[in-house]
Amino acid sequence: MNRGRIRRLLHTAVLSESDRPTTYCVLNNNVPILRLWFDLELDTKQDFRLSRRAMHALMRLMQREQDHGWGNELEILIYVYWLAHGLSYRVVSRVFSVPKSTVHWVIHKVAKFIWDNLTKAIDFPKLTEIDTVGNGFADLSRSPVFNKAVGAIDGCHIRIKPPSFHRLDYLNYKGFYSVNMQAICDSSRKFLDIFVGYPGSVHDTRILKSSSFYLARSDPPNGYFILGDGGYPCLETPICLMTPYREPVDDRVQRRFNYHHSKARSIVERAFGVMKTRWRATLFRAPEVSPTFVPQVIATCAFLHNVCIENGDILEPDNDALEILDTEPPLQDAPEAHDTPGNAIRDRLAAQITT
Structure with a gap:
């Protein structure tokens, strides 16, 4: 200075x-x-x-x-x-x-x-650490079948004062102006990847397919998967993304899979809740900054969230900071040329769950 x-x-x-x-x-x-x-x-x-x-x-x-x-x-x-x-x-x-x-x-x-310098605090685990993360997801899900999960993905909306141009692009399906934050977290609520800045009206699936995480196709490693809610497609490639069976589910095997999947996947909502609780003065109301600066502010909140976890500065989310569990309706896009559905992998996982 x-x-x-x-x-x-x-x-x-x-x-x-x-x-x-x-x-x-x-x-x-x-x-x-x-x-x-x-x-x-x-x-x-x-x-x-x-x-x-x-x-x-x-x-x-x-x-x-x-x-x-x-x-x-x-x-x-x-x-x-x-x-x-x-x-x-x-x-x-x-x-x-x-x-x-x-x-x-x-x-x-x-x-x-x-x-x-986000990767100084936000990055995927090393191969030597990945099994620890997977065991954490198995504990969360209450099933060893999920010990190959390395992350849970979701998006959350951060309020903004919309720009005068393209104003309606920022109006989300919940009825307020926002930018999206896509994040993947591990079983300890630490963020592994973030992608911030798309207008609030953009669907989670579109954001995923525009993100560096999706386009890089380098994580998760072969044999591991990410957990996502029903707003995402179930994929084997270019990333292995396991989503729940679409409701209503009558089949007992599928219903059991959805139960354990939800137990593990909801950790990302708690991660968002912890971040919003810590920085509620900034994230609960539209920051008094330009919309173009908001993504950097949100990213620093996520960065500091990880610094806190790494240093034992742990807090629980306030109830009003938890994301409402209202999944965006699935986006009926035509599959990308390089997409491979993950239904067969999901079926194999579901068949392995015994309780």
Whole structure:
């Protein structure tokens, strides 16, 4: 951060050491939020929605070689505080005693850095970790048949203030303006992949087939599968995606499969619920930012969600943050040329479930 832009926040001093100047910053003790941060005995959850341990982990992930002094740390504090409270830039500028233009600059800078480095926290498990994830899904489903599941996929809608152009494109089937977030999570609710930004009117299947996850065809590995709800097609290729049998189901084997499938797949809805609970001040109302910036804001919420899980900062979703279990109606698209239906695999899995 440019020191001139934060001179109201920090007192700067320069010392000479072997003819090489060293610049360091002394905390301005008149800023309460910074007194809280630098007092290691105080809890940070109320003000930043992250534990101190998770905050330090985030700062390590975002450390760059050119960073020095307090600049990077202060930028992250400003950004996370803004995200935690959903406040205007003007209010955040008062809290940190910096110009509003600095707050605007910091928020866009930090969001862009996270957007460009999502894989530092959001990625598929390594082959050595994949069986642990599968066993987690077997536990969730209450059936060992699902021990080859490596993720659960779904989409959620994040409210926005729609642009004046193509406004109706953002009106979703629930009746409000939104952008879509497609996510795949593992059995611990950690996001493995996200794809954010399509207008709210776009169906989950169309978003899936436009996503880098689908087009790359590299995950899940051969022999493993992803779980999705009835709004998605059941596929063997280009990705192995197992969906429930379409209701109403009279067959006992199919009904049993749907029960265990739902137990495992619903973890992704809880992941969305946890993320929305932590960042409810931003995600429960349309953020006061341009629609083009919203995808970066949502992506950083998912990134921080994973940082929290990795560092033991766990919370349960509020009831109003859980996604309503109303599956979008299936999209009656003609199959893609490279799509192979997964019905035969699903039938084999269903036949293996004994209870």
